[in-house]
Amino acid sequence: MNPLSSGAARVSLALLMAVMTAFARAATPEADWRLPDENPNSPRFHASVSPRDYVFQVSAFYFGSAE
């Protein structure tokens, strides 16, 4: 077996799997949960916030830290 084509095949398979993973993730909604809004300056302060509240809107969740 040509080692180059074997390597290419592995890379292709890895790419295909990555594409399939990305497609699978994009095809289904992200898991839901609820957390209270801790920001006293936010209009939603103390509200129980869920990604579901943002259906039919676009939401962007920043995973930061308060350090």
Added chain:
Amino acid sequence: MNDLQKELRAERVGFNIEILGINRTNYASFNATATAGRNLPWLQDRFDLAVAEKWKATYRDVRILDPVNRLSGVFNLTSQNLLLPTHYTALKKLLLEAAKVVDSDGDRLPDLWEEKHFGNLTPGPNEDADHDGVSNLAEWAHGTSPLNSSSRPSVRLTVVKNGALNSLVATFRRPAPAMSLASYELSPQLGDWQPGLKRPVLAAPDANLFDGTGCFETSFRFDAAAEPGTQGFFRITLAPVP
């Protein structure tokens, strides 16, 4: 991110865009520092929920969800610095792309709305799937269900004191895309509509309902219509902001 949110609010986008922050599980004591001077919702992740792990988020990821909560894009603020204009523009572009309303059959009903309620793009805007007298287009425009006859558009009318006069305030739901008052007409007996002279004004800032329909609540105040001795009807037309 706070500045980006302000900028996005000022732009005309299809679906509304909301930015939120989620703090790492073991950094709760610094929440006051993180929220000072910022008004974005700030959520505290918990060990029992482990949202970051559940969503496979890495530190400083911005994970963008489309209008049906599917992952639409990931932008990491460690590898990309928002202080650089090119990176800032790239994130903004990702958000605006996700907010584009796609209407591939050109029937004025967003594809995502049709797919969510009907599973396909077949229903027409003038059809009334639940036979409640409200067209599919009107159901979309009010964030009501096209498949539930008890879910129908409504307008809440209240009278408020406005100096020496009473004013009429009409409150209703509307979908997220920016809408403006296109016309305001008066009629004494539901015919021969004439343009009103004193246009209604927004009674309060639009309020996001966060109820999973993408709708906002809008209130218009009608001063002229509530003048003593005035009787008749009014109608308003809302249209997307050009």
